[in-house]
Amino acid sequence: MNNFRPALYLLAAALVSGCATLNKSECREADWQTIGLEDGAKGHPLTYIGKHRKACAEYGVTPDLDQYRLGHTAGLTQFCTPANGFKQGRSGRSYNDVCPTELEGRFLAGYDSGRELHDLKAEIDRMLREARTADAEKTALEQNLQNVETMLVSGVMSASDRQALLDEFKRMQKRQATLEVYITDLELGAARMQGEYDLLDSSHGYY
Numbered sequence: 001m002n003n004f005r006p007a008l009y010l011l012a013a014a015l016v017s018g019c020a021t022l023n024k025s026e027c028r029e030a031d032w033q034t035i036g037l038e039d040g041a042k043g044h045p046l047t048y049i050g051k052h053r054k055a056c057a058e059y060g061v062t063p064d065l066d067q068y069r070l071g072h073t074a075g076l077t078q079f080c081t082p083a084n085g086f087k088q089g090r091s092g093r094s095y096n097d098v099c100p101t102e103l104e105g106r107f108l109a110g111y112d113s114g115r116e117l118h119d120l121k122a123e124i125d126r127m128l129r130e131a132r133t134a135d136a137e138k139t140a141l142e143q144n145l146q147n148v149e150t151m152l153v154s155g156v157m158s159a160s161d162r163q164a165l166l167d168e169f170k171r172m173q174k175r176q177a178t179l180e181v182y183i184t185d186l187e188l189g190a191a192r193m194q195g196e197y198d199l200l201d202s203s204h205g206y207y
Contacts, residue, residue, distance in 0.1 A: 027056035040075020082110035086206035089114025
């Protein structure tokens with residue numbers, strides 16, 4: 001038990017340090033213009049410097065905001081391109097309104113095209129998942145229908161029990177027919193949307 005507590009402290013320290021954006025040596029040797037450039041190129045907002053300020057405070061280092069801002073502005077010119085906007089949108093990443101006005105329009109044109117593909121793909125995947133779930137239910141129903149049919153043919157039961165089984169058999173048949181239509185609609189819908197996806201994917205021009 002005595003050995004557990006120090007290990008717990010070490011784990012907590014590791015978790016805390018893992019959340020910091022910069023370590024001790026990075027803070028003390030920081031090139032804030034380069035750091036700003038890298039953050040801007042990743043699409044981080046200018047306020048991201050606050051994370052660096054917090055990480056470096058315990059080492060007595062204060063970020064150079066002017067140098068960071070200079071680098072960050074240059075980094076945004078790498079991030080705010082139509083091609084990267086398309087990449088960000090297609091991956092489903094959110095846009096944090098970081099692009100300057102003169103770059104934002106072209107970035108968003110790419111982003112919206114990519115986001116349209118992302119949303120289409122997500123809807124196709126959802127429909128196919130639902131079709132698989134419905135198909136699994138239909139398969140289970142088919143087995144249950146066989147079991148009930150066997151009982152109806154060979155079983156010795158009261159009239160009321162037989163009627164109850166017949167009612168259940170009809171209910172399962174109705175559900176089976178509903179699932180068959182549902183699965184067909186989902187698969188046809190997914191195929192139609194896949195056609196839309198392929199057409200859009202071949203015509204966007206952002207590669």
